[in-house]
Every structure is written in structure tokens, then in C-alpha cells.
Amino acid sequence: MGDAHTDETKRFIVAGMPMYNEEETIGTVVTMALKYVDAVICIDDGSSDSSARIAEKCGAIVIRHRVNRGYGGALKSLFLKAKEINADALVVLDSDGQHETSDIPKLLEPIMSGQADFTIGSRFINGGGGTDMPAYRRLGIKVITAASNLSSDLGIKDTQSGFRAFSRSAIERLRFDAEGMELSLEMLEDAHEKNLTIQEVPTIIRYDVPKGSNFTAVSHGFTVLSWALLSLSQKKPLLVLGIPGLGLLAAGAAMGLNLAQGVTGQIDNYIGTGLSAVWIGVLGLSLMATGLVLQSARGFLKHLLVKEFGLD
Ligand SMILES: Nc1nc2c(ncn2[C@@H]2O[C@H](COP(=O)(O)OP(=O)(O)OP(=O)(O)O)[C@@H](O)[C@H]2O)c(=O)[nH]1
Ligand SMILES: [Mg+2]
Known part of the structure; x- marks a missing residue:
């Protein structure tokens, strides 16, 4: 020693x-x-x-x-x-x-x-x-x-x-x-x-x-x-899914706005890009919603285990 x-x-x-x-x-x-x-x-x-x-x-x-x-x-x-x-x-x-x-x-x-x-x-x-x-x-x-x-x-x-x-x-x-x-x-x-x-x-x-x-x-x-x-x-599903979700939503919105500003003449020419913008936005929203659901499920489970079953 x-x-x-x-x-x-x-x-x-x-x-x-x-x-x-x-x-x-x-x-x-x-x-x-x-x-x-x-x-x-x-x-x-x-x-x-x-x-x-x-x-x-x-x-x-x-x-x-x-x-x-x-x-x-x-x-x-x-x-x-x-x-x-x-x-x-x-x-x-x-x-x-x-x-x-x-x-x-x-x-x-x-x-x-x-x-x-x-x-x-x-x-x-x-x-x-x-x-x-x-x-x-x-x-x-x-x-x-x-x-x-x-x-x-x-x-x-x-x-x-x-x-x-x-x-x-x-x-x-x-x-x-x-x-x-x-x-x-x-x-x-x-x-x-x-x-x-x-x-x-x-x-x-x-x-x-x-x-x-x-x-x-x-x-x-x-x-x-x-x-x-x-x-x-x-541990932090809202952070991991929510931030990329927000990014996609913003990208979709930006694409949409950009498109709307440039629309002249035949609307048919813009439908493809418009739909992409919508899809990207919806994907972003669903990621954010999933993050939110997982985060609150986590909080709920934790509450249940600690408060109801006394587990820490
Ligand atoms: N039991 C066991 N020990 C391991 C294994 N791989 C590495 N070690 C031991 O773990 C310790 C650290 O491993 P190293 O390979 O040196 O890892 P490191 O120090 O992060 O990397 P180096 O900078 O390359 O030395 C050493 O004492 C190794 O003998 C393994 O598969 N099993
Ligand atoms: Mg080593």
C-alpha cells in the first residue's frame, strides 16, 4: 500500500x-x-x-x-x-x-x-x-x-x-x-x-x-x-425531431412564398413545385407533432412511475 x-x-x-x-x-x-x-x-x-x-x-x-x-x-x-x-x-x-x-x-x-x-x-x-x-x-x-x-x-x-x-x-x-x-x-x-x-x-x-x-x-x-x-x-425527442421538423416547415413555407411571388400566366406550370413545397411543409409538421407526442408520452410515463408506483 x-x-x-x-x-x-x-x-x-x-x-x-x-x-x-x-x-x-x-x-x-x-x-x-x-x-x-x-x-x-x-x-x-x-x-x-x-x-x-x-x-x-x-x-x-x-x-x-x-x-x-x-x-x-x-x-x-x-x-x-x-x-x-x-x-x-x-x-x-x-x-x-x-x-x-x-x-x-x-x-x-x-x-x-x-x-x-x-x-x-x-x-x-x-x-x-x-x-x-x-x-x-x-x-x-x-x-x-x-x-x-x-x-x-x-x-x-x-x-x-x-x-x-x-x-x-x-x-x-x-x-x-x-x-x-x-x-x-x-x-x-x-x-x-x-x-x-x-x-x-x-x-x-x-x-x-x-x-x-x-x-x-x-x-x-x-x-x-x-x-x-x-x-x-x-430523452429529448422534441429536440431531435422538432428542430429538423421546424427546418422542413420553414423550407416548405419559403418555397411556397417564393413560388407565389413569381406566379405569372399559366398556373399549371407551378403545380409541381407547389405540391413539393406543401409536402415538405407537411413532413416538417408531422416530425414536430411526433416529437411533441413522444416528449409528452415520456413525461407522462415518468410521472406515472414516480408518483403512482414510487419508482425513481
Ligand atoms: N476487456 C477488453 N478490454 C479491451 C478491449 N479492447 C480494448 N480493451 C482494453 O481497454 C483499454 C483501452 O483500450 P484502448 O484500445 O487502449 O482504447 P483507447 O485508450 O481509447 O485507445 P488508444 O488511444 O488507441 O490506446 C486497454 O486497457 C485495452 O486493453 C476488449 O475488447 N475487451
Ligand atoms: Mg489505450
């Missing part, structure tokens, strides 16, 4: 790492992490290399998935195991060496002092950052974060950090379905809905370590963004 926990000897602190073919780095990460925590759990997600063997040799508890399930699947196994071994706090970090193990106490501090249930090692708040983070990644993260803040008003700057820590209450209460990287957002929304306190802590994330493929990163990015947009359309 590191000196950060000398007065916390009764608490059982666990670090967990999702791991997929990381034999080059996992040994160092496990060994370094064990300086700051009581136990390390590695979720080997069907790796085809020696990651699991090395992790075990270095003192980690290894859970093996026979086939690859993805990052979210690994975190589900990790949370189950953390509950089983009765962890008081859990810190999750990548096994590719991108996170500094020396930041573990900093991430755990708000949890140990009872200030937060869920902390995130953030690249985008004062004091945080990354070594040469590629510009397209930074942009991707900003877009995903903007989309997710639109649906949940979380106010989190770095929604895509894999460096996170959880209190016992968060370990027990968080529930998630996602099997892939979109879990990052699902977890935040669940924590928000359950009124768990989330806090960002500045950390440095390294980009000068052995890298995964850019294609995988971009494809993960799109999966997470689709999840954010789907969640947005479920």
Missing part, C-alpha cells in the same frame, strides 16, 4: 483493468498499481497473447473470458468480482500503460474522503492533459461529449477517459448493459440518474505508448457517438 492510504488501512482498495492483448505493458502496469492498492483484477477478454499469464505472475487476480466480449463486458465482470471480494473502492485503468499509476491516490482521494462516488481522470480540466494527443481524437471526444451533455446535462468534460474510480455505493448501485466502449456514457448517465456524485480529477494520459490501430479507435468513436445520439433521441 502506498503512503496515501496509511490512515485508511481498514479499507480494501482494488484496481481493475480490462485487458485485451496487452502482453507488452500489463506486467509493468500490474506491478506499479500494486504499490497503491490491495489487489489488482485483470479481465482477460479472450486475448491471444500471454497477457493473462504475465498478469497472474505479477500478482493480479485474472478473470478469463473465453471469447472477446468488449470493454463493457469486461467491466461487468470486473464489477461483479469487486463486489464478491468486498471492495471498498475500485479504480479502473487501461492495461496499455496510458494512465499513470502514480495518479491512483489522486483519483481515490475524493472517494476516500466521502466527497464523491465516482471520479474521472480528466484530460480536459485544469492540470489535466495528454502527451501529443492526436487532433482527430481530441475532436472525436469533444463531439461525443457535446452529444452526451445535450441529452443528460452531465457537465463532464472528459466522458471518454478510461481512468475512473468508484465508491462502494457506486459499485453496488451502477447497472449497465453495453458490451462495448459506449459503456463509458451509459455508466455516466446511470450515475447521474441515481444521484451519485461525479467529480473530475486532472490526470495526464500518455499517447507515447505502444498503440492500438487508428481504425479501431475511429470505429469505437462512432459506436459511442451512435449511442449518445440514440440516448438523446429517447
